[in-house]
Amino acid sequence: MANRTGMNYDNAYTEEEWQEISRDIPKESDPFMQKYIQGREALVAQENRERSDASFRKGLTPIAKRACDIVARIREEEKNTVWTPQLEDSLAQESENITVHPGMMFSLSKQRMEGTKLWKIVRRMPKGTLLHAHLDAMVDFDYMFEVLFATPGMHLYADQPLATAEARDAAKINFRFYKQPRTEGDIWSQSYKEGTPILLTQVADTFPEGGKAGFLKWLYGRCTLSRTDAVSQHHGVDEIWKKFYKCFRVVNSMIHYEPIFRMFLRRLMSLLKADGINWCEIRFSWALDYYAQDSETPEPDFSAAMTAIDEEVARFRSSAEGKGFWGLRMIWAGMRMFPTRDIVQNMEYCITTKMAHPNLILGYDLVGQEDGGRPLRDLLPELFWFRKQCAEEGVNIPFFFHAGECLGTGNATDHNLFDAVLLGTRRIGHGFSLYKHPLLIDLVKERRILVESCPISNEVLRLCGSVMSHPLPALLARGVPCALCNDDPAMLGQDTAGSTHDFWQALQGWENLGLAGLGSLAENSIRWAAFEDQTPDEWSRDIREASMGGGTKAQRLKEWQVDWEKFCLWVVDEFGED
Numbered sequence: 001m002a003n004r005t006g007m008n009y010d011n012a013y014t015e016e017e018w019q020e021i022s023r024d025i026p027k028e029s030d031p032f033m034q035k036y037i038q039g040r041e042a043l044v045a046q047e048n049r050e051r052s053d054a055s056f057r058k059g060l061t062p063i064a065k066r067a068c069d070i071v072a073r074i075r076e077e078e079k080n081t082v083w084t085p086q087l088e089d090s091l092a093q094e095s096e097n098i099t100v101h102p103g104m105m106f107s108l109s110k111q112r113m114e115g116t117k118l119w120k121i122v123r124r125m126p127k128g129t130l131l132h133a134h135l136d137a138m139v140d141f142d143y144m145f146e147v148l149f150a151t152p153g154m155h156l157y158a159d160q161p162l163a164t165a166e167a168r169d170a171a172k173i174n175f176r177f178y179k180q181p182r183t184e185g186d187i188w189s190q191s192y193k194e195g196t197p198i199l200l201t202q203v204a205d206t207f208p209e210g211g212k213a214g215f216l217k218w219l220y221g222r223c224t225l226s227r228t229d230a231v232s233q234h235h236g237v238d239e240i241w242k243k244f245y246k247c248f249r250v251v252n253s254m255i256h257y258e259p260i261f262r263m264f265l266r267r268l269m270s271l272l273k274a275d276g277i278n279w280c281e282i283r284f285s286w287a288l289d290y291y292a293q294d295s296e297t298p299e300p301d302f303s304a305a306m307t308a309i310d311e312e313v314a315r316f317r318s319s320a321e322g323k324g325f326w327g328l329r330m331i332w333a334g335m336r337m338f339p340t341r342d343i344v345q346n347m348e349y350c351i352t353t354k355m356a357h358p359n360l361i362l363g364y365d366l367v368g369q370e371d372g373g374r375p376l377r378d379l380l381p382e383l384f385w386f387r388k389q390c391a392e393e394g395v396n397i398p399f400f401f402h403a404g405e406c407l408g409t410g411n412a413t414d415h416n417l418f419d420a421v422l423l424g425t426r427r428i429g430h431g432f433s434l435y436k437h438p439l440l441i442d443l444v445k446e447r448r449i450l451v452e453s454c455p456i457s458n459e460v461l462r463l464c465g466s467v468m469s470h471p472l473p474a475l476l477a478r479g480v481p482c483a484l485c486n487d488d489p490a491m492l493g494q495d496t497a498g499s500t501h502d503f504w505q506a507l508q509g510w511e512n513l514g515l516a517g518l519g520s521l522a523e524n525s526i527r528w529a530a531f532e533d534q535t536p537d538e539w540s541r542d543i544r545e546a547s548m549g550g551g552t553k554a555q556r557l558k559e560w561q562v563d564w565e566k567f568c569l570w571v572v573d574e575f576g577e578d
């Protein structure tokens with residue numbers, strides 16, 4: 001007789017033997033089996049009560065519960081209809097030898113994801129605020145290029161002739177305004193003298209491989225990580241960071257001219273609002289190279305840039321499009337690989353900017369690859385100096401540190417998490433390696449420190465292979481408060497300032513999150529936002545009291561709750577009868 005595997009067994013059961021044996025196999029309805037199953041379910045429920053989104057789930061209204069069920073059903077459906085190799089409709093993907101599956105790498109799934117029902121739903125969801133993002137990498141570059149070309153007087157210069165493929169791949173490139181057009185020289189030839197500005201339109205038209213169209217393609221490639229970069233996990237973290245830094249070498253000066261910066265800010269707020277984000281706290285790490293409109297001399301301080309932000313936020317908020325938008329604030333970010341003198345000088349700029357524009361600077365951080373820069377342990381003298389200086393000047397600039405954006409286990413970078421907590425950070429940027437630290441997890445919960453998690457960034461920068469192996473579910477299960485953020489969306493592949501891709505990935509990737517989990521993460525993003533300067537006590541109180549409090553935060557949490565209910569109703573209306 002052949003069994004299911006097709007093998008022949010001479011001594012296989014006879015029909016009578018099987019009848020007898022199968023009578024002895026316990027049934028689910030047997031009382032002892034029932035007891036086991038009940039106990040098992042109680043254990044799962046007990047674990048779920050520890051989750052950081054447990055109370056949010058418990059408080060769901062009947063409409064919200066229905067919306068969550070509908071979304072769970074659509075997710076299941078799309079797993080079998082969209083994310084399956086059997087239904088492969090794109091030959092292009094087949095020819096690249098890519099197998100379609102749920103939770104596949106972001107860069108490979110982006111296009112397909114954007115066509116799903118889940119996308120439509122997540123896109124519409126009110127997402128609260130965006131708490132972790134870097135200013136230079138927020139707005140889609142295709143748009144920024146249009147602005148650059150439409151701005152009179154834009155010039156470009158490089159630190160070397162762009163005559164070879166190698167030079168074009170690595171050169172530092174600067175954009176800058178000049179009143180009188182400069183047309184001398186050819187940046188694409190060996191005769192180019194480094195640092196010579198040439199009119200941008202001329203530079204583009206003379207691009208050796210296809211003129212302006214070729215130039216735009218090349219420039220886009222220098223500003224973003226390509227799909228190949230993003231999926232080549234075998235190259236490792238340091239390698240992708242080299243490419244990532246190369247992007248900043250091109251982008252750094254792009255928005256540092258007033259008319260362009262203003263267009264950038266408008267586009268940024270417009271993209272955020274359209275994605276359901278009403279507030280954004282942005283890491284700001286500029287050199288002193290900002291130029292006011294029609295000016296060829298850099299501003300002596302950061303005041304003019306801050307004023308532009310203030311004015312553009314006010315302008316957007318009073319427009320029809322910006323109705324309900326709460327605003328932007330900046331987290332001052334020094335470069336962690338810099339030597340003491342530069343870091344201290346930059347801290348000084350931070351303090352003077354804070355004094356002139358207290359509403360715009362909300363905190364301090366250090367950025368750049370954590371493995372490649374100085375650990376917080378090494379930066380203690382500078383950080384204590386900063387703290388003392390802030391106290392003397394009477395300004396309140398709390399820490400919002402990047403920490404644990406690394407693969408190391410127990411090395412100096414991984415231990416940045418200890419210093420971040422000890423130094424009183426109000427949130428942790430990334431906290432990718434926090435799941436390895438039970439003691440710190442307890443402290444983070446006790447002190448109500450939120451983790452700003454950036455799943456797509458972590459995947460593209462090679463900390464994990466896909467969203468499926470991201471550690472955020474471990475933190476959520478342990479009761480750590482978290483929010484979802486997009487980090488550098490214009491560079492890392494999302495290609496828009498909004499967070500829908502990151503929310504979508506989390507929903508599709510992690511079975512036990514669901515729409516309720518996303519709702520809780522969005523609510524956290526408001527609960528842990530720094531809408532105004534607060535003492536440590538005020539900050540903790542507002543987080544504790546949440547929507548029951550009396551201040552701005554409570555007000556905005558209530559506004560979000562209304563939007564969330566409306567959204568859930570929309571989900572039920574739109575997808576309930578499918």
Ligand SMILES: O=c1[nH]cnc2c1ncn2[C@@H]1O[C@H](CO)[C@@H](O)[C@H]1O
Nearest residue numbers: 134135248283285367368369487488
């Ligand atoms: O994920 C990140 N971790 C640490 N630093 C970052 C990340 N993304 C960007 N930057 C750093 O921030 C500056 C621009 O604001 C860039 O210099 C970049 O190196």
